Amino acid sequence: MPVTDFSLAGKVAIVTGGSxxxxxxxxxGLAEAGADVALAARKPEALAEAAGAVEATGRRALAVPTNVRRLDELRGLVERTQNELGRVDILVNNAGTNPVYGPIQDVDEGAFDLxxxxxxxxxxSLSNFAREAMLAxxxxxxxxxxxSVGGYLASDVIGAxxxxxxALIMLTQVQAKTWGSDGIRVNCIAPGLIKTEFARALWDDERTLEAATRDxxxxxxxxxxxxxxxxVYLASRAASFVTGQTLVLDGGRRL
Ligand SMILES: NC(=O)c1ccc[n+]([C@@H]2O[C@H](COP(=O)([O-])OP(=O)(O)OC[C@H]3O[C@@H](n4cnc5c(N)ncnc54)[C@H](OP(=O)(O)O)[C@@H]3O)[C@@H](O)[C@H]2O)c1
Structure with missing residues (x-):
């Protein structure tokens, strides 16, 4: 066995918000490291395109239209992955949303719940279902x-x-502490500002982009x-003694 093993050959991963x-x-990235991947998101067209990109690496892909807010669909995501890709070894809880912008007192109960x-x-919920599949x-x-780095820095405009x-940083620690004896490691990444549609309002704004770049x-x-x-590192054997941690990926913005 190599001293550093980043290979995910023979593993099956689920990625929410994978489209x-x-x-x-x-x-x-998980497919390039050798994993077969089930991708979950709501819109089937983008999901099919991303599944094609996974298959282009030579690995199997499974597109599962899923709204992560629906419990039955989360259960179905794990079941379909087990049935069609054989097992579940890795779960990446990536889907996320932020529908509101403004001071915290203006966030109504519906938006807060969302x-x-x-x-x-x-x-x-999805981690609980995936744990059952891993125990199987x-x-x-x-x-x-x-x-997100937003989990460390109080925001006066995207406070919820x-x-x-x-909460996700602490959920990671609680899951890691509880499931270590199950052989399940749980870690977290906290990205800074990343050029995606989700963050377009931030990097499209000259002043915000300038501040993020300067800092x-x-x-x-x-x-x-x-x-x-x-x-890939956190999912692999290379991180076999790492659990409960959050790795900040922000280009050194918080230094
Ligand atoms: N971009 C940044 O600067 C940044 C920084 C820190 C953290 N993050 C975090 O990184 C993660 C990914 O963000 P991103 O920037 O890549 O956003 P993105 O480009 O908007 O992608 C979001 C993904 O999540 C899916 N999604 C959203 N709501 C969903 C739901 N209810 N059920 C299932 N899938 C859902 C979307 O597909 P559908 O719309 O088709 O469902 C899409 O695949 C999020 O958790 C975000 O909070 C982003």
Whole structure:
């Protein structure tokens, strides 16, 4: 056995929000490392395109239209992955949302629930289903949650999102502590500003882009493909003694 083993050959991964942006890059990265990948998101067309990109690496892909806010669809995602790809070894909880912009007192109950149900509750539920699938084959597994630097920095304009991403950092620690004895490691990444549709309002705004560029050690914002390597590492045997951790991928913005 090599001292450093980043291979995911023979593994099966699920990536939520795998149809575009960071999740699409992560799905391709996991496939490049040898995993077959089930991709979940709501819109089937983008999902099919991303599944094609995974298959282009030579690995199997399964596109499963899923709204992560629906419990039955999360259960179905794990079941279809088991039935059609054979097992579940890796789960990347990447789907996330932020429908509101403004001070926290203006976030109504519906919007608050939407953010928390998508960014936190869905991760809780899907991780529970994936854990059952990992226990079924008895070889353990690895879960990677996608938080944000917003989980560390209080925002006065996307406050509910900050609250949800902070919760995800602690959910990661709680899952890791509880499931270590199951052979399941749980870690988290916290991206900074990354050039995706989700963050367009930020990087499209000259002043925000200028501040993000000036304040980061690398003097630029990130690309979605730059998130995948950390997830491959955390999912692989190379990270076999790492659990409960959050890796900040922000080009040194918080230094
Ligand atoms: N971009 C950044 O600067 C940044 C920074 C820090 C953290 N993040 C986090 O990174 C993750 C990915 O963000 P991104 O920038 O790649 O966003 P994106 O390009 O908008 O992609 C979001 C993905 O999530 C899916 N999705 C959204 N709501 C969903 C739902 N209810 N059920 C199932 N899938 C859903 C989307 O597909 P459908 O719309 O078809 O469902 C899409 O595949 C999020 O958790 C985000 O909070 C992003």
């Amino acid at each position: 575009r942006g960071i999740g699409r890059s992560i799905a391709i 953010v928390m149900n998508t960014n936190v509750r869905a991760v809780h 084959h008895g070889e353990g597994g690895s879960i990677v949650n996608v938080s 999102y900050s609250v949800s991403k902070a 980061s050690a690398l003097h630029r914002i990130g690309e979605p493909d730059e998130m995948a390597g950390a997830v």
